[in-house]
Amino acid sequence: MKLRLWDTNLKVRLIGEALFNMLYWMYFPFITVYFGSSFGNQIAGILMTAPPIFSIIGSLVGGALADRLGRRPVMLLGASIQTLMFALFALSPSRWIDYAAFIGIGIGGAIYRPASSAMVADLVSPQDLRQVFATFTTANNIGAVLGPAFGAVFFFHYRQELLWSCAFVLLLYFIAIYFIVHETVPQLEKHKDLSVSIPRMLKEQWKGYGIIFRDKVFLVYILAGIFALVTILQLDLYFAVYVTNYVPAQTLFSWHDYELVLSSKDIFGWLLGLNGLLFVLFVFPVTKWFRNWKERNVFILSSLLAGAGTFALGLNTNIWFLFFVTIIFTFGEIVRSPVTQSFISRYAPEHARGQYMGANNLQFTVSRFLAPVTVFMSAWLPPMGVFSMILVFAFISILLYIQLYRIHQE
Template sequence: MRWFAWDRNLKIRLIGDTLFNMLYWMYFPFITLFFSDAFGKPIASMLMAVPPLVGIVGSLFGGYLSDRIGRRPAMLLGAFMQATMFAIFALSSSHWLDYIAYIGLGLGGSLYSPASSAMVADVTSEKDRRMVFATFVTGSNIGAVFGPALGSIFFYHYRSELLWTCTSVTLLYSMAILFMIRETLPATAKVAKINYNLAGLIKEQWNSYGVIFRDTIFALYIVAGILVSIAFMQLDMYLAMYVKEYVPGQTLIAFRNASFALTSPQIFGWMLGLNGLLFVVCVLPVTKCFEKWSERNILITSSLLFGIGMFMIGLTTNIWLLFAFTIVFSIGELSRAPVTQSFVSNYAPSHARGQYMGASNLQFSIGRFFAPLTIFLSSWLSSLEVFGFILLVTLISSAIYIKLFRILPDSYNNKEKQINS
C-alpha cells in the first residue's frame, strides 16, 4: 500500500507522530539523570517506578474511552494533555512540579496510544495493516536514533527552548487532530450514551476488561508478550551491565599505523545505535520479506532470534561478534513490531478494538516492571547463566505462541491465509 494511497488520517498522523517522537527522544533518555540530580538517586529510583504504573491505568482507560466516545476524542484528550504538561514543565521553577508534569506526559501518551492504534486498524484493510504499522514503527524509530544525540545538546543547554518547542509541536498536532482528522469508530461500537458517575464508569470499565482477560487466547497472547518483553528490555538493563563489566575497550579498525578504538561505554553505545539504525532502515524491507509468512511463524521466529542473539552475546567479548549478534537479535525484535499490532487489530472485535489495544499494551508495561529481575539474578549467577535465563523466557514465549495458534478458531486461521495469499 503506497503512502499516496493512504487515508488522510494516516498521512497527518504519520507526520505528527514522527515529529513528536523526535522531540520525545530529545528529553526522555535524560529525565532519570535530571531527577537523580534534583532528588538524589534513592528518591529518584522510587519516583521513576511510578510512570509505568500510571501508564498501565492510562492505557486501559484510553482504550475504554476510544471504544465508548470515539478514537478522535480520546486522542485529543491525550494530545492536549501532553501539550499542557510540556508548557507546565517549561514554566516550572520546582522540581516536584517538573515531576508532576512528567507523570502527566506519560498519562497523556497512554490515553492517546490505544485510540491511535485502533484508528490505524479502522482505516486500513487487513492485507495492508502490517506494512502500515511497519511505516509508523519506522517513523517512531527515526526519533529514537537521532533524538538522543540532539537531546544531549538541547536538554542540558537549551532546556526551556526544547520544552517550548515540544509544547508548540504538540499543540499544533492537537489542532490538526481537531480540525483535519475524522472519527473512525465503527458504527457497531456506538452505544447509547448514559450518564455514569465515577463509580459507574469504573465498574463498566472493569466489566469490559474482565471479558477481555477471560478470553483464553488473548490472555495467552499477553503472557507470551510479557515474557518476550522482559527479554527486549535487557538492551537498557543487563546488556549495559555486561558490556561495562566484561567487555574491554578494543580496537575497531586498524590500518597501517592508524587505528580507531572504542571504550566499553562506547561499544555499548554503538550496539544501541546499530539496533536503532536497523529499526529505521530494515523494518519496512523485513516486513515486506515476511509478507507471506503467517503471524504465528513471525511471532515464534522473532522470539527465537532475539533469545539466541542475546545468548550468543554472552559467549563473546569480541567487538565485531557483538555487532553481528546485535544484528541477529535486532532482526528478531523489528520483525515482531508490526505483527503484534496487526494481530490485535485482526483478532479484536471492531467494537472493542480500542480496549484490546489498551490491554495489549500491558505486555510492555508488565515486562518493563519485571525486566530488572536480571540485575537481581546477576548477583548470584554468572553472565552466561543470566543470558541463559533471557533465552529461556523467549523459548517459553515461543511455546506459548505455538499453543495459542493451535487453539485459535479455524475461521481466524483461514482468514489469515486468504490475507497472505
C-alpha cells in the same frame, strides 16, 4: 498499500507522531539521569517504577473511552494533556513538579495510544495492517536514532527550549487533529448516550475489561508478549551492564598510524546506534519478506532470534562479534513489531477495539516491571547465568505462542 492512498487521518498521524517522537527521544533517555542527579540514584530508581503503573491505568481508561466516545475525542484529550504537562515541565521551579509533569506526560500518551491504534485498525484492511504499522514504526525509529544524539546536547544545556518545542509541536498536532482528522469508530457501535454518570460508565468499562481478561486466547497472547519483551528490553538493561563492566576497550579499526579505540561505554553507544539504524533501514524490507508468513511463525522466529542473539553476547567480547550478535538480536525485535499490532487489530471485535488496544499495552508495561530482574540477579549470577535466564524467557514465550495459536484455531 502506497502512502498516497492512505486516508488523510493516517497521513496527519504519521507526520505528527514522527515529529513528536524525534523530540521525545531527545529527552526520554536522559530523564533517569536528570532525576538521579536531583534525588540520588536510589530514590530516582524507586520513582521511575511509578510511571508504568499510571501508564497501565491511562491505557485502560483511554481504550475504554475510545470505544465509548470515539477515537478522535480521546486522541484530542491525550494530546492536550501532554501539551499542558510539557508546558508545566518547562515552567517548573521544582524537581518534584518536574516529576509530576513527567508522569502527566506518560498518562497523556497512554490515553492517546489505544485510540490512535484503533483508528488504524478502523481504516486499514487486514492484509495491509502489517505494512501500515511498519511505516509508523519506521517513522518512530528515525526519531529513536537521531533523538538521543541531539538530546545529549539540548536536554542538558537547552532543556527549557526543548520542552517548549515539545509543547508547541503537540499543540500544532492537537490543532491538526481537531480540524483535519475525522471520526472512524464504527457508527453502529458508537454510544450516543453520553449522559450516563461517570461512576456507572467506569463500572461498565471495568466489566468490559473483565470479559477481555477472561478471553483465554487474549490472555495467553499477553503472557507470551511479556516473556518475549523481557528478552528484547535487555538492550537497555543487562545488555548495558554487561558491555560496560565486562567488555574491554578495543580498537575498532586502524589506518596506518591512526587507531580508533573505543571504551566500553563507547562500544555500548555504537551497539545502540547499530540497533536503531537497523530498525530504520530494515523494518520495511523485513515486513515485505515475511508478508506471507503465518503470524505464529513470525512470533516464534522473533523470540528465537532475540533469545539466541542475547545469549550469544556472553560467548565473546570481541567488538565485531558483538556487532554480529546485535544484528541477530535486532532482527528478532524488527520482525515482531508490525505483527504485534496487526494481530490484535484483527482479533479485537469492532465494538471493543479500543479496549483491546488499551489492554494490549499491558504486555509492554508488565514486561518493563519484570525486565530489570536480570540486573538484580547479576549480583549473584555470572554473565552466562544471566544470559541463560534470558534465553529461558525467550523459550517460554515460544511455547506460549505455540499454545496461543493452538487455542486460537480450536
